[in-house]
Amino acid sequence: MNKELYNNILNKKHHQYRHNVEWTLAQEYAENGLSPIERMSDRFERLCNEEKAIILDGEQIVFLRTVSNIPAIFTDSEWEDISSKYYIHELGFISNLSPNYYDTIAKGLIKKRETADNYGKRAIDNIIKLSDKYLEEAKKQGREDLVEILSQVPRYPARNFREALQFFRILHYSLWLEGNYHNTIGRFDRYMYKYLKKDMEKGIYTEETALELLEDFFLSFNKDSDIYVGVQQGDNGQSMMLGGCDEDGKDVFNLLSELCLKASCNNKMIDPKINLRVSKNTPVERYIEATKLTKAGLGFPQYSNDDVVIPALEKLGYEHNDAANYTVAACWEFIIPNVGADIANIGAMSYPKAVNIALHNSLEKSKTYDEFFDFVKIEIEKECNDICNAIKNIWFVPSPFMNVLMDCATYNGGKYNNFGIHGTGIATATDSLAAIKKYVFEEKSIDKTELINAIDVNFENTPELLHRLRYESPKLGNNDDFVDSIATELLDAFANALKGKINCRGGIYRAGTGSAMYYLWHANEIGASPDGRRAKEPFGTNFSVSLFANVKGPVSVIASMTKQHFENAMNGGPLTLEFHQSIFADDDGIEKVGILVKNFIDRGGHQLQLNTVNLDKMIDAQKHPENYRQLVVRIWGWSAYFVELDKEYQDHVIARQAYTV
Amino acid sequence: MIGTIFDIKEMAVHDGPGIRTTIFFKGCPLRCKWCHNPEGLSFDPQLMYKDAKCIDCKRCQNICEHEDCKPFQRCIHICPENCLEIVGRTVETKELANELKQSAGVLGESFGGFTFSGGEPLAQSQFLFELIDELKNYHLCIETSGYADEKIFLSVIEKLDFIIMDLKIADSRIHKQYTGVDNELILHNFELLKKSNKPYLIRTPLIPNITDTKENLNSLYNIIDDNSKWEKLPYNSLAGAKYKFLGMKYNI
Numbered sequence: 001m002n003k004e005l006y007n008n009i010l011n012k013k014h015h016q017y018r019h020n021v022e023w024t025l026a027q028e029y030a031e032n033g034l035s036p037i038e039r040m041s042d043r044f045e046r047l048c049n050e051e052k053a054i055i056l057d058g059e060q061i062v063f064l065r066t067v068s069n070i071p072a073i074f075t076d077s078e079w080e081d082i083s084s085k086y087y088i089h090e091l092g093f094i095s096n097l098s099p100n101y102y103d104t105i106a107k108g109l110i111k112k113r114e115t116a117d118n119y120g121k122r123a124i125d126n127i128i129k130l131s132d133k134y135l136e137e138a139k140k141q142g143r144e145d146l147v148e149i150l151s152q153v154p155r156y157p158a159r160n161f162r163e164a165l166q167f168f169r170i171l172h173y174s175l176w177l178e179g180n181y182h183n184t185i186g187r188f189d190r191y192m193y194k195y196l197k198k199d200m201e202k203g204i205y206t207e208e209t210a211l212e213l214l215e216d217f218f219l220s221f222n223k224d225s226d227i228y229v230g231v232q233q234g235d236n237g238q239s240m241m242l243g244g245c246d247e248d249g250k251d252v253f254n255l256l257s258e259l260c261l262k263a264s265c266n267n268k269m270i271d272p273k274i275n276l277r278v279s280k281n282t283p284v285e286r287y288i289e290a291t292k293l294t295k296a297g298l299g300f301p302q303y304s305n306d307d308v309v310i311p312a313l314e315k316l317g318y319e320h321n322d323a324a325n326y327t328v329a330a331c332w333e334f335i336i337p338n339v340g341a342d343i344a345n346i347g348a349m350s351y352p353k354a355v356n357i358a359l360h361n362s363l364e365k366s367k368t369y370d371e372f373f374d375f376v377k378i379e380i381e382k383e384c385n386d387i388c389n390a391i392k393n394i395w396f397v398p399s400p401f402m403n404v405l406m407d408c409a410t411y412n413g414g415k416y417n418n419f420g421i422h423g424t425g426i427a428t429a430t431d432s433l434a435a436i437k438k439y440v441f442e443e444k445s446i447d448k449t450e451l452i453n454a455i456d457v458n459f460e461n462t463p464e465l466l467h468r469l470r471y472e473s474p475k476l477g478n479n480d481d482f483v484d485s486i487a488t489e490l491l492d493a494f495a496n497a498l499k500g501k502i503n504c505r506g507g508i509y510r511a512g513t514g515s516a517m518y519y520l521w522h523a524n525e526i527g528a529s530p531d532g533r534r535a536k537e538p539f540g541t542n543f544s545v546s547l548f549a550n551v552k553g554p555v556s557v558i559a560s561m562t563k564q565h566f567e568n569a570m571n572g573g574p575l576t577l578e579f580h581q582s583i584f585a586d587d588d589g590i591e592k593v594g595i596l597v598k599n600f601i602d603r604g605g606h607q608l609q610l611n612t613v614n615l616d617k618m619i620d621a622q623k624h625p626e627n628y629r630q631l632v633v634r635i636w637g638w639s640a641y642f643v644e645l646d647k648e649y650q651d652h653v654i655a656r657q658a659y660t661v
Numbered sequence: 662m663i664g665t666i667f668d669i670k671e672m673a674v675h676d677g678p679g680i681r682t683t684i685f686f687k688g689c690p691l692r693c694k695w696c697h698n699p700e701g702l703s704f705d706p707q708l709m710y711k712d713a714k715c716i717d718c719k720r721c722q723n724i725c726e727h728e729d730c731k732p733f734q735r736c737i738h739i740c741p742e743n744c745l746e747i748v749g750r751t752v753e754t755k756e757l758a759n760e761l762k763q764s765a766g767v768l769g770e771s772f773g774g775f776t777f778s779g780g781e782p783l784a785q786s787q788f789l790f791e792l793i794d795e796l797k798n799y800h801l802c803i804e805t806s807g808y809a810d811e812k813i814f815l816s817v818i819e820k821l822d823f824i825i826m827d828l829k830i831a832d833s834r835i836h837k838q839y840t841g842v843d844n845e846l847i848l849h850n851f852e853l854l855k856k857s858n859k860p861y862l863i864r865t866p867l868i869p870n871i872t873d874t875k876e877n878l879n880s881l882y883n884i885i886d887d888n889s890k891w892e893k894l895p896y897n898s899l900a901g902a903k904y905k906f907l908g909m910k911y912n913i
Binding site: 559583 | 671674682738739741743763
């Protein structure tokens with residue numbers, strides 16, 4: 001890679017080309033009574049016109065954001081009005097789709113224009129105009145290579161690997177500029193490989209030179225990402241899926257897949273987010289290669305198991321070819337490229353909240369544990385009903401250019417319109433129920449009232465009770481069927497609660513194993529819990545063991561977390577394992593972690609993310625952030641620069657279990 | 662047969678081939694000044710106090726009724742931050758073997774085997790023999806100082822697949838100064854190991870100015886010979902950390 005360019009971008013030198021625009025578009029649009037789609041179309045045009053063509057020294061893949069902000073198109077009162085009439089999801093703009101970049105790259109924008117609606121045509125025209133600015137700038141700078149490329153793309157089909165990559169950049173850039181977010185990359189190695197293959201056969205690239213170009217291309221995802229929306233810096237949804245099978249079950253992992261793993265490892269940046277589809281047919285060598293990327297400490301790759309995901313998606317109603325083509329959304333939710341408009345993060349159900357309510361209202365009257373668990377199930381159902389019933393009349397601001405890039409119309413959904421709901425705090429709830437089952441009902445060594453009262457005062461007066469529940473009670477993650485079966489029952493209860501429900505777009509609801517940021521938010525909703533968790537303490541992320549649980553090690557955790565019935569709950573949400581950096585110190589350690597991952601997949605685990613941590617580094621980074629600007633950690637589905645995170649997110653990563661050698 | 666262990670580590674990476682489980686035996690006849698598992702020295706369960714999270718509430722100092730707290734004069738069931746732990750648990754061979762087999766079962770074919778470490782596993786030889794017998798269908802390895810009766814040493818290695826043995830200091834007087842015992846027995850057992858046809862690895866921890874001296878390493882080289890696999894381990898700078906937890910002093 002170009003070291004100088006890399007450092008300049010890392011040090012944000014390119015920010016000097018940015019400026020804010022002070023337009024009052026919303027006011028203007030309101031006064032002129034423009035419809036939402038007209039506003040989107042017009043704003044995109046103005047932004048394209050305002051964008052300057054800046055080509056950085058040594059850049060191979062161009063297009064850079066020079067306008068930092070995207071002004072609102074609705075006034076506050078208009079938005080209030082819209083929000084009162086419709087269900088608005090998050091920001092109200094389209095997100096988490098995996099558009100068909102390839103189709104446009106292969107056809108060119110002129111051809112795509114023929115079948116686009118008027119707004120699509122207008123968007124295409126603006127992109128071409130902006131691209132021509134870059135062409136002019138390339139001529140000015142004497143960049144013959146870029147002149148050739150930009151004379152071809154994006155008007156006409158890409159003819160080679162470099163043009164294909166540049167075309168991708170233009171399309172992706174435009175999606176962000178239009179106001180869409182969490183714009184995922186999809187099965188990149190699958191649709192791009194033919195360009196690389198042809199160029200290599202012609203001798204235009206070797207593996208080394210192709211890797212260099214790819215590194216530059218990967219760099220481009222990091223140029224503007226700080227101005228993309230997300231919960232924290234890094235949460236921008238630029239997910240790339242590698243590997244996996246095709247519709248006939250054949251493995252599609254190719255040379256480009258391999259080079260992408262290497263490029264990510266060499267760049268060591270938080271974008272693009274590398275995901276890898278695997279199955280029981282994945283050779284162990286591939287896991288070992290992938291573990292070299294894990295060693296880099298970026299939290300990549302995240303693994304998804306085709307053997308579990310594809311049949312489960314089909315069971316939920318996805319057509320085989322679509323299920324076999326799955327990718328992930330911003331974090332880990334399973335979505336379908338080109339045609340899927342699933343909203344896989346529409347809400348989150350808190351398991352510990354259900355347990356908490358049942359505890360207060362129904363523990364006393366329950367004569368057996370099974371009776372009590374039935375009450376917990378009822379609370380889970382209630383939460384699900386509340387979430388689902390609130391979603392009526394969902395509406396998104398229409399995106400004309402996204403509509404061009406997708407294979408189906410997206411103004412009112414797509415081919416698939418399923419909604420996904422996360423399930424937070426499963427370990428907290430499981431451990432709580434295990435404690436209740438054992439101590440309250442079986443041993444009868446803890447009194448019901450005693451337990452409820454202790455929880456209500458955050459264990460203030462009952463240190464021994466706290467100690468027993470927190471440190472001595474059986475926990476999820478120790479391969480103990482007594483506890484693990486409770487997690488299975490909870491996930492089943494969640495899936496059952498959503499079964500048969502139809503959403504306002506005619507799709508179904510998918511129960512998930514993720515938590516997104518709810519591991520913090522939901523934890524603040526309840527006080528202490530029967531697993532010995534104190535009030536205000538967060539839950540574990542996604543599908544993980546409790547933060548303070550005493551677990552034997554990663555082998556036991558894997559055993560515990562692969563017993564559940566994922567075929568009924570396929571929205572996504574990985575098991576997270578944290579390893580200390582030292583385990584990767586030599587080839588031996590790398591190989592063993594690779595074998596462990598293979599084992600997880602072979603046992604039927606559905607999704608896995610591995611983090612490489614160094615506790616000392618993180619603690620020091622809190623004290624001296626200036627020394628750790630490049631320290632990356634995995635959060636709940638994406639990676640971040642540790643020092644850019646809010647403290648509560650930093651503290652959470654520090655608190656997580658880390659397996660050492 | 663009952664034995665005392667102080668840890669079982671899943672996913673041990675440097676203790677032999679494959680993904681292994683390592684069982685740490687409590688108690689050791691040596692007293693190496695650099696030992697980084699001080700909880701392995703004494704044969705008895707001990708109180709371990711991790712002070713980092715201690716909030717000084719002093720609840721542990723209140724008299725309690727728990728039987729298991731009585732030997733330690735502290736209550737171990739009350740610390741809000743779990744700073745107090747009893748390290749060292751006594752366990753019946755069969756019970757331990759069943760526990761271990763369950764964890765091995767998770768990895769199936771990927772499971773590499775069991776490694777007996779510690780402390781000094783040979784110091785609880787009866788317990789070790791029984792455990793080896795229970796686990797005989799697995800690949801078995803030992804990490805040992807080699808300081809044990811010749812008959813015990815031979816009978817143990819005969820049943821194992823791989824032996825990792827420490828040779829720390831060549832000069833017997835210096836050996837006694839830093840480990841508490843002289844090395845005649847150890848060197849004798851090493852000769853037996855060489856003659857035994859068992860695959861093995863010799864490890865030497867590189868302790869600055871003590872074991873890593875040119876003299877020591879040259880002398881060891883002459884003893885070890887070219888045919889042996891020899892690993893020199895860098896000094897673990899965190900070795901001292903656990904000493905204060907056990908109320909002990911780290912003397913390096």
